[in-house]
Amino acid sequence: MSPNLMLWSDPLYRETVYVILGGLLALGVPSFVLRHRGTTWYANWASLQSWSFAAPVLLLFLGLSPPWPLIVFTLVAIMGAKTFFQMMGMYHRSNFVWATYVFIVGLAFCVHTDRLDLYNSAPMIFLGVICLIPILRNSAKQMIQYMSLTLMAFSFLGWSFMHLGWIWQLDSGPYMVIYIVLLTETCDNMYLLLSRHIGHVKLFNRITPRRNLEAFAVAVALTLLLAWGMRHLLPVRSEPYWIASALVAALGGSIGDLTLSVIRRDLGIKDAGYFIIGRGDLLTIMDRTIFVAPIFYYAMYSLQAGLI
Numbered sequence: 175m176s177p178n179l180m181l182w183s184d185p186l187y188r189e190t191v192y193v194i195l196g197g198l199l200a201l202g203v204p205s206f207v208l209r210h211r212g213t214t215w216y217a218n219w220a221s222l223q224s225w226s227f228a229a230p231v232l233l234l235f236l237g238l239s240p241p242w243p244l245i246v247f248t249l250v251a252i253m254g255a256k257t258f259f260q261m262m263g264m265y266h267r268s269n270f271v272w273a274t275y276v277f278i279v280g281l282a283f284c285v286h287t288d289r290l291d292l293y294n295s296a297p298m299i300f301l302g303v304i305c306l307i308p309i310l311r312n313s314a315k316q317m318i319q320y321m322s323l324t325l326m327a328f329s330f331l332g333w334s335f336m337h338l339g340w341i342w343q344l345d346s347g348p349y350m351v352i353y354i355v356l357l358t359e360t361c362d363n364m365y366l367l368l369s370r371h372i373g374h375v376k377l378f379n380r381i382t383p384r385r386n387l388e389a390f391a392v393a394v395a396l397t398l399l400l401a402w403g404m405r406h407l408l409p410v411r412s413e414p415y416w417i418a419s420a421l422v423a424a425l426g427g428s429i430g431d432l433t434l435s436v437i438r439r440d441l442g443i444k445d446a447g448y449f450i451i452g453r454g455d456l457l458t459i460m461d462r463t464i465f466v467a468p469i470f471y472y473a474m475y476s477l478q479a480g481l482i
Contacts, residue, residue, distance in 0.1 A: 195229065195233075241286055250460070251281075254335065254460045255278065256271070257456045259323075262441070277296060278332040281333060284296065304325065331464070334463070349407040350407065350408065366384065378432060393424065398420045401417070
């Protein structure tokens with residue numbers, strides 16, 4: 175179905191929405207009832223609570239005609255960048271902050287006008303612009319740190335995250351956005367849940383001591399199973415599509431989560447604020463997409479174009 179049409183008129187979209195919301199309800203009720211039985215149930219309820227709030231809103235806007243989905247992606251990217259700057263203690267550096275916001279809007283314009291060439295040049299152009307800020311301010315103090323953190327914010331929470339907009343424009347793109355987000359979140363939540371009950375081999379105990387190899391292996395297997403079961407959301411149901419999707423969700427999501435965990439642990443903080451009820455800051459949800467979104471886009475683009 176063309177993304178130029180309102181997806182709410184498509185029975186497949188409505189069916190997908192009902193399945194997702196029904197699944198959240200089915201998992202949320204026992205988690206709510208048992209939330210005081212221990213940290214595991216409370217953590218499950220916290221995660222489901224946040225997605226019970228976020229999922230209906232995101233599904234509502236994803237089902238609208240363009241440019242509403244792209245506007246939502248842009249606003250989320252800007253709010254994620256704001257949270258990052260707050261976490262880094264440099265939100266008061268308005269020149270760097272506003273430059274990031276403006277360029278994120280520019281990325282949305284590139285997606286809207288189908289200018290992938292300009293989009294992929296944006297990080298280099300952005301670097302040039304933020305290098306001018308200390309020169310124009312005639313200041314050198316801590317500017318290496320500010321420029322580096324600003325480039326990181328734009329690269330991860332702008333350029334990488336906004337690949338969801340490019341995915342949305344592919345054949346069956348809206349369904350693929352739902353598909354990859356569903357796989358990524360399911361894998362991460364299963365990984366955390368299983369890590370509390372099984373496994374002993376901790377590969378990154380200095381970064382995130384709760385995660386282990388055995389739980390990750392089981393979570394990947396369950397993600398592959400879900401990818402197979404929901405493969406009707408993909409433009410092609412063959413093995414390369416759903417297997418690639420599951421592996422990107424599992425591996426890319428874990429790397430993104432670990433990357434933000436490194437930053438948080440280095441800063442000695444957990445959250446920079448509260449955005450969605452039940453969870454910490456917005457980066458708690460966005461971190462897994464910073465590698466998943468671009469890798470998934472190029473994987474699906476290459477498969478649809480017959481390049482691989």
